[in-house]
Amino acid sequence: MNKDKSILLSLHPDFALKILEGKKRLEFRRRFPILPTGTKVYIYATKPVGKILGECQILSIKKIEAQFAxxxxxxxxxxxxxxxxxxxxxxxxxxxxxxxxxxxxxxxxIQDLFSEIKRAPMSFCYVPNK
Incomplete structure (x- = not known):
């Protein structure tokens, strides 16, 4: 597990709920850093919700060629x-x-958990572990 950093990940509210309900285990991104297994991810649901709904961990991050989509x-x-x-x-x-x-x-x-973050990330941002 990454002991130094966690990720705050912005997601459409429907996707955020599906992840937290265990119905969605894969998330697609155009770009994303390669992080170690176990990195904590805080799940932020974008507007109209505008709040952190939960957390999960990264099992793996893979670069996939488009032909295998x-x-x-x-x-x-x-x-x-x-x-x-x-x-x-x-x-x-x-x-x-x-x-x-x-x-x-x-x-x-966001500010309730991470006072140093002033606005929601477009895609993701690094946050300290809590």
Missing amino acids: DFYIQKSGDNREEVLNYIRGLQEFIVLEIRNPIKLNEPAF
């Missing part, structure tokens, strides 16, 4: 057309495999 889309259960539109034009994309989702008892504003 269908294999991962089928495993993810995500809408094929939406994912293909999202990765259109890329030669490769990133698949985050996640584990151990934990929903917070009470959703929290």
Whole structure:
């Protein structure tokens, strides 16, 4: 596990809930850093929710050639057309495999957990471990 850093990850509210309910274990990204297994990820649901809903851990992060997208889309259960539109034009994309989702008892504003973060990240940002 990465003892120094965690990630605050911005997600559409529907995707955030699916992850926290254990229904979504793969997340697609156009780019993302390669992080060690066990890195903690705080899940921020974008507006209209605008709060951190929970956390999970990274099981793996893989760079995937675009020609293999269908294999991962089928495993993810995500809408094929939406994912293909999202990765259109890329030669490769990133698949985050996640584990151990934990929903917070009470959703929290970013500043309640991380006073140094002044606004929600577009995609992700590093945060200190809590």
